[in-house]
Amino acid sequence: MTPENREFEIVVWGASGFTGRLTAEYLLAQYGVAKEIRWAIGGRNQGKLQTVREELVRETGVEASSIPIVVGDSGDEAFLSELATRTAVVCTTVGPYAKYGSRLVEACAKNGTSYCDLTGEVHWMQRMIEAHQDEARSSGARIVFNCGFDCIPSDLGAFFMQREMKLRHGIPCSRLQLRVKGFSGTASGGTIASMLSMLEEAGKDPQVGRAMKEPYSLNPKDVRTGPDAAEPLAPHYDSDFGQWTAPFIMAGINTKVVRRSNALLDYAYGKDFRYDEAMLMGPGPTGFAKAASTSIGSAAMMAAMSIGPLRRALSGRLPQPGDGPTLAQREAGYFDLLLRGTGRDGQILRGRVRGDRDPGYGSTSKMLAESAVCLAKDTLGVGGGIWTPASALGEALLARLPKAGVRFQIEEEGAASTAAASR
Numbered sequence: 001m002t003p004e005n006r007e008f009e010i011v012v013w014g015a016s017g018f019t020g021r022l023t024a025e026y027l028l029a030q031y032g033v034a035k036e037i038r039w040a041i042g043g044r045n046q047g048k049l050q051t052v053r054e055e056l057v058r059e060t061g062v063e064a065s066s067i068p069i070v071v072g073d074s075g076d077e078a079f080l081s082e083l084a085t086r087t088a089v090v091c092t093t094v095g096p097y098a099k100y101g102s103r104l105v106e107a108c109a110k111n112g113t114s115y116c117d118l119t120g121e122v123h124w125m126q127r128m129i130e131a132h133q134d135e136a137r138s139s140g141a142r143i144v145f146n147c148g149f150d151c152i153p154s155d156l157g158a159f160f161m162q163r164e165m166k167l168r169h170g171i172p173c174s175r176l177q178l179r180v181k182g183f184s185g186t187a188s189g190g191t192i193a194s195m196l197s198m199l200e201e202a203g204k205d206p207q208v209g210r211a212m213k214e215p216y217s218l219n220p221k222d223v224r225t226g227p228d229a230a231e232p233l234a235p236h237y238d239s240d241f242g243q244w245t246a247p248f249i250m251a252g253i254n255t256k257v258v259r260r261s262n263a264l265l266d267y268a269y270g271k272d273f274r275y276d277e278a279m280l281m282g283p284g285p286t287g288f289a290k291a292a293s294t295s296i297g298s299a300a301m302m303a304a305m306s307i308g309p310l311r312r313a314l315s316g317r318l319p320q321p322g323d324g325p326t327l328a329q330r331e332a333g334y335f336d337l338l339l340r341g342t343g344r345d346g347q348i349l350r351g352r353v354r355g356d357r358d359p360g361y362g363s364t365s366k367m368l369a370e371s372a373v374c375l376a377k378d379t380l381g382v383g384g385g386i387w388t389p390a391s392a393l394g395e396a397l398l399a400r401l402p403k404a405g406v407r408f409q410i411e412e413e414g415a416a417s418t419a420a421a422s423r
């Protein structure tokens, strides 16, 4: 049966978890049940999923008792094959993905089933690309990792800036800087579990550490080089923004995905394209002090978490899987990102990406849901394969994201002096 004619268009897999539940809530509020989209919720525990369904009815006021429930385990290959043949798209929040996600990717790649998720686990993505790219290409499965805060604002932000620079000047941005102006949000137990699992694997296998460090580790194997170096760990004065900067915790994944998009888009951003991300900390001595303390704090935290016994001791005190920010925290959250693109002749374009709700959950669940709808409903210019959000969903997702509270805009155009342009 072709994917369009399957029983479901989307299954939200992991709907009893913190982010999966929010994803289902958004789909219900935006699209209803069995109207525009035939969708279902799934997971390993029927009782929990029934409770989620009852809560969704209470919270959204939308009649949801007819949402179908699919029950099975991520370790059960026969079940996953069946799941993959019942739906056109699997939208999964069952993580850590390196622990629970590999068999699902395999089942989707085999059965021509499209797939989107929230992974930020670089070493696992690298493994999945190597293992399933060819099968996904021949089956027609469009597999898209990173459909949350990492990496949609960065990846689609870069795609948007390139489009706007080309429209105005006929050339791409040969350099793009993303700066985090502000955000408010907290981490869930599921995300902490994923970070801990990644550090644990890095302790056992040096290849995992290399995948996390190398700037082009997600590019196709034969093109893993380019002008960018690994993300800096020290504070830095950014004269283009007139502020001190500190490392941005998500840069390690976001930058690699943006570079992979460039490679998959046949180097539409140019072979000399440079991309980096950092957090703005303010000008003057106060800015420097904040940049220095943030840089030292994140380096110390990563070092402590890399030591097995310390990691195990700390992990018991952190939020556990299933925990996450409250409704009030999610609603008070936001993110605000600035982008500065430079063309080869010194053209400057300043853009901005803003999102309502906390980035990791309130906003992430909406971005993930719209990515799934995009895979199920939109005409995309790509066939099967393991893609990035920008290379697979590009214009179609840009058009959908404002509905999810994520806005991309150009703020200013100009020209830099030759010296500034070459910086």
Ligand SMILES: NC(=O)c1ccc[n+]([C@@H]2O[C@H](COP(=O)([O-])OP(=O)(O)OC[C@H]3O[C@@H](n4cnc5c(N)ncnc54)[C@H](OP(=O)(O)O)[C@@H]3O)[C@@H](O)[C@H]2O)c1
Residues within 6 Å of the ligand: 013, 014, 015, 016, 017, 018, 019, 020, 043, 044, 045, 048, 072, 073, 074, 075, 093, 094, 095, 096, 097, 100, 118, 119, 120, 146, 147, 148, 149, 150, 151, 188, 189, 190, 191, 192, 194, 195, 320, 321, 322, 323, 324, 359, 360, 361, 364
């Ligand atoms: N990229 C981003 O911006 C972003 C943001 C948020 C989250 N995330 C990632 O998304 C993932 C989920 O986070 P979360 O906070 O929602 O986690 P969570 O609350 O722990 O939810 C995990 C879900 O996986 C299910 N599950 C676990 N083992 C399973 C198995 N063997 N078979 C079937 N289902 C199983 C759980 O089912 P039970 O309820 O039955 O235990 C639950 O539904 C994590 O990997 C996290 O890192 C990424």
